[in-house]
Amino acid sequence: DIQMTQSPSSLSASVGDRVTITCRASQSISSYLHWYQQKQGKAPNLLIYAPSTLQSGVPSRFRGSGSGTDFTLTIDNLQPEDFATYYCQQSYSIPHTFGGGTKVEIK
Amino acid sequence: EVQLVESGGGLVQPGGSLRLSCAASGFTFSSYWMSWVRQAPGKGLEWVANIKQDGSEKYSVDSVKGRVTMSRDNAKNSLYLQMNSLRAEDTAVYYCARGYWYFDLWGRGTLVTVSS
Numbered sequence: 001d002i003q004m005t006q007s008p009s010s011l012s013a014s015v016g017d018r019v020t021i022t023c024r025a026s027q028s029i030s031s032y033l034h035w036y037q038q039k040q041g042k043a044p045n046l047l048i049y050a051p052s053t054l055q056s057g058v059p060s061r062f063r064g065s066g067s068g069t070d071f072t073l074t075i076d077n078l079q080p081e082d083f084a085t086y087y088c089q090q091s092y093s094i095p096h097t098f099g100g101g102t103k104v105e106i107k
Numbered sequence: 108e109v110q111l112v113e114s115g116g117g118l119v120q121p122g123g124s125l126r127l128s129c130a131a132s133g134f135t136f137s138s139y140w141m142s143w144v145r146q147a148p149g150k151g152l153e154w155v156a157n158i159k160q161d162g163s164e165k166y167s168v169d170s171v172k173g174r175v176t177m178s179r180d181n182a183k184n185s186l187y188l189q190m191n192s193l194r195a196e197d198t199a200v201y202y203c204a205r206g207y208w209y210f211d212l213w214g215r216g217t218l219v220t221v222s223s
Contacts, residue, residue, distance in 0.1 A: 001169075034209040036152075043202055043213040044144075044152060055211065087152055091208040095168040096142075096154040 002026050002090055006099035012107040019075040021102045023088035028068045032092040035064055035073045038101075039084045047086075048073065078104075109133035109212060111203045116217030123193050123221070129186035129203030129214055137161075137181040140207035143188050145199035146216075153199075156188070157207060171197075193221045 003026035013019050023033065033051035036044040046055045048064035051071050061076040075082055083106055088099040115127040129141070142157040156167035156177045165177050176189040186203055198221045204210035 032208065036210075038152075043215055044210070045213070046209060046211045049209040049211075089152070089154070089209065094166045096157075098152040098154065101151045 001095055002029060002093060002097055004088055004090055004097050004099035006086075006088055006102050008102060009100060010103040010105060012105050013078050014107045015078055015080060017078045019078055019082075019104060021073040021075075021086055021088075021104075023066075023071045023073070023099050025069045025071075025090055025092075029090045029092035031067050032090055033064075033066065033071045034089045034091065035062075036087045036089065037082075037084045038087065044087065075104075080106075111205065111212060111214035113201065113203050113214045113217040116201065116219045118220045118222065119193055120223050121194060121221055124189070124191045125193065125219060127188040127190070127201055127203075127217055127219070129188075131184045131186065131203075131205075134205075134212075136179075136184040139205050141179060141186045142204045142206065142210060143177065143186075144202045144204050144210065144213075145197075145219075146202070147196075147199045150199075155201070158186070190219070193219075195221050197221050 005024045034049040035047045038044040052064045063074045065072050085101045085103045087101050112130045143155040158165045158177045174192045178187045200216040200218050202216045203214040205212040
């Protein structure tokens with residue numbers, strides 16, 4: 001199975017900050033990498049797929065990049081509604097594994 | 108409205124069985140791969156299984172192989188997950204999700220608790 005490692009596992013940031021979350025795959029996954037946001041008690045929500053295409057309705061302050069084994073989710077100008085947990089997910093091979101998550105908290 | 112609504116969760120004893128359902132509406136259900144993703148309390152997301160549009164292909168994570176059967180009824184716009192020989196580690200919120208490569212629509216989830 002492909003292991004997905006996210007870092008950091010949590011971070012504290014202020015409104016207006018730029019936040020960067022990284023996701024590393026245990027082997028090359030080409031561009032089969034996707035990002036989700038999950039707020040407390042809610043279902044996940046797709047933000048970015050493959051790995052830089054913004055899902056419809058997602059603000060442009062969210063950016064995804066990378067290929068192969070190393071990927072990044074960047075949030076520019078962090079907003080109050082962005083405080084949540086973020087997950088990466090690979091779909092290069094079955095099982096479609098997720099990273100462990102990165103919790104973005106208010107500083 | 109485009110949505111997925113799960114049902115069928117509950118408390119079950121170890122070794123027991125449960126059948127989860129997911130009702131789809133607002134989109135052409137038969138055109139999409141569908142998936143189940145679960146989340147243990149306080150933990151991260153885990154992909155469980157998926158099924159092709161016509162049900163001819165199915166895949167699942169090793170930890171549930173042989174215990175879980177995924178099926179669909181396109182005439183009823185419904186997805187199912189039959190879970191047998193349940194274990195404590197199967198305790199989780201189970202989400203129904205649309206898609207194969209990535210999941211662009213999720214239900215609210217249904218909680219399965221395996222405990223004596």
